[in-house]
Amino acid sequence: MQQIINFIIRNKTFLLFLLLFFVSLFFTFQSHSYHKSKFINSANFLTGGVYESFNNISGYFGLKKENKILLEENNRLKSILINAKTGEFKDVYIDSSILNKNYKYTAAQVSKNSYSLTNNYLTINKGEKDSIKEELGVITSKGIIGIIDKTSKNYSRVRSILNSNIGINAQLKKTNHFGILSWNGKSPYIVQLTDLPKQAPVVVGDTITTGGFSTIFPKGIPIGTVASFKTDETENYFEIDVALFNDMTNVGHVYIIENLDATQISNLNNLDE
Amino acid sequence: MNNTISTNIVRFILLVLVQVLVLNHINFLGYINPYLYILFIILFPIKNNRMLFIFLAFLLGLTIDLFTDSGGIHATASVTIAYIRPIVLKFSFGAVYEHQTIKFSNTDIGQRLTYFLIMILIHHLLLFSLEIFNSSKIILILKKTLFSSIFTLILCLLTTILFSRKTK
Numbered sequence: 001m002q003q004i005i006n007f008i009i010r011n012k013t014f015l016l017f018l019l020l021f022f023v024s025l026f027f028t029f030q031s032h033s034y035h036k037s038k039f040i041n042s043a044n045f046l047t048g049g050v051y052e053s054f055n056n057i058s059g060y061f062g063l064k065k066e067n068k069i070l071l072e073e074n075n076r077l078k079s080i081l082i083n084a085k086t087g088e089f090k091d092v093y094i095d096s097s098i099l100n101k102n103y104k105y106t107a108a109q110v111s112k113n114s115y116s117l118t119n120n121y122l123t124i125n126k127g128e129k130d131s132i133k134e135e136l137g138v139i140t141s142k143g144i145i146g147i148i149d150k151t152s153k154n155y156s157r158v159r160s161i162l163n164s165n166i167g168i169n170a171q172l173k174k175t176n177h178f179g180i181l182s183w184n185g186k187s188p189y190i191v192q193l194t195d196l197p198k199q200a201p202v203v204v205g206d207t208i209t210t211g212g213f214s215t216i217f218p219k220g221i222p223i224g225t226v227a228s229f230k231t232d233e234t235e236n237y238f239e240i241d242v243a244l245f246n247d248m249t250n251v252g253h254v255y256i257i258e259n260l261d262a263t264q265i266s267n268l269n270n271l272d273e
Numbered sequence: 274m275n276n277t278i279s280t281n282i283v284r285f286i287l288l289v290l291v292q293v294l295v296l297n298h299i300n301f302l303g304y305i306n307p308y309l310y311i312l313f314i315i316l317f318p319i320k321n322n323r324m325l326f327i328f329l330a331f332l333l334g335l336t337i338d339l340f341t342d343s344g345g346i347h348a349t350a351s352v353t354i355a356y357i358r359p360i361v362l363k364f365s366f367g368a369v370y371e372h373q374t375i376k377f378s379n380t381d382i383g384q385r386l387t388y389f390l391i392m393i394l395i396h397h398l399l400l401f402s403l404e405i406f407n408s409s410k411i412i413l414i415l416k417k418t419l420f421s422s423i424f425t426l427i428l429c430l431l432t433t434i435l436f437s438r439k440t441k
Binding site: 016020024029032118121157185 | 335348356
């Protein structure tokens with residue numbers, strides 16, 4: 001017993017080093033698996049607060065671009081609205097109480113964004129206080145951004161589509177052939193669509209949108225266009241490089257989508273198990 | 274003594290803020306970022322309580338990890354270079370270190386360069402190996418390590434020259 005204590009006292013520096021080394025390795029490996037990175041994240045009050053107050057200042061430099069994006073979106077929505085009123089749908093009465101029936105939108109501001117790492121995350125300034133939950137989709141007016149993966153009271157962390165652990169159901173816009181969207185960690189402008197059946201009529205320039213199979217995103221949210229494609233090793237599926245509509249290096253305002261029927265759908269899906 | 278403690282506290286906070294708010298967004302040529310925060314570990318007083326030093330290095334790395342959502346990669350790399358620092362010091366400064374009297378501002382520029390370079394290379398190699406964590410991408414790991422190390426080294430030297438109190 002005496003010898004053990006002596007050993008510990010003699011090697012206390014080395015033992016402390018080993019302890020801290022393995023604690024940090026534990027955190028690292030936890031962050032590699034999908035649902036477990038719970039302790040170390042930027043959605044807490046300290047890091048969220050620092051990022052938000054810094055963003056309050058640096059946000060001014062991007063205002064011109066932000067305004068342009070908002071104006072474009074307004075323009076698009078206005079033209080849909082005005083054409084709907086005068087065109088063939090003019091007699092259709094829109095009941096505004098049904099608008100929030102399936103999907104609920106919440107606007108948020110990105111306070112931290114990264115795109116040069118292998119696993120990228122964003123931090124946004126809406127949290128549990130604004131009834132944001134995990135596993136909600138995040139989009140901009142141009143296309144998808146990612147999925148909420150951790151929330152705190154005032155902030156949430158978003159798993160960006162530029163993350164090697166992401167897997168989103170996506171499909172060709174013109175047909176219903178679907179595949180899985182992932183990222184190989186190289187360019188922040190290109191993501192990969194895999195497992196798309198070889199029968200699908202893919203042409204360079206085709207639009208890729210979200211598929212309707214996930215409960216996170218509604219069907220038809222734009223993602224990007226086909227930049228190049230080839231068959232994978234098994235020769236049965238396509239591997240497609242998708243050029244994103246969104247510039248992931250410059251994200252300002254985002255929308256969070258909540259599918260109000262998500263629990264019903266996942267309950268149905270879980271019936272077999 | 275009090276002065277040293279307050280200097281190091283201010284240095285800790287300043288380096289973390291500069292790292293997460295400015296340097297992490299440089300992305301030179303798409304992926305090259307300097308990691309200046311390890312200057313805290315490099316310049317920590319040599320006469321110290323080693324357990325406290327290793328713990329502070331862990332805390333520093335973990336703070337950076339909190340901000341960048343990177344799990345524990347910065348903490349691992351920082352703890353490691355904090356632990357092996359005496360060996361690197363002995364290697365680069367030789368017998369002078371044994372007397373524990375050196376001050377970084379008085380040392381020979383060549384010796385200081387070796388010391389900085391070894392510390393930065395080990396830190397970055399460990400950091401990027403853990404970040405990418407894929408043996409088939411070893412070229413990418415080495416490339417990132419090399420370029421980021423050069424960037425960090427230049428920035429570290431500039432910072433130490435700019436902020437050294439003694440003007441000769």
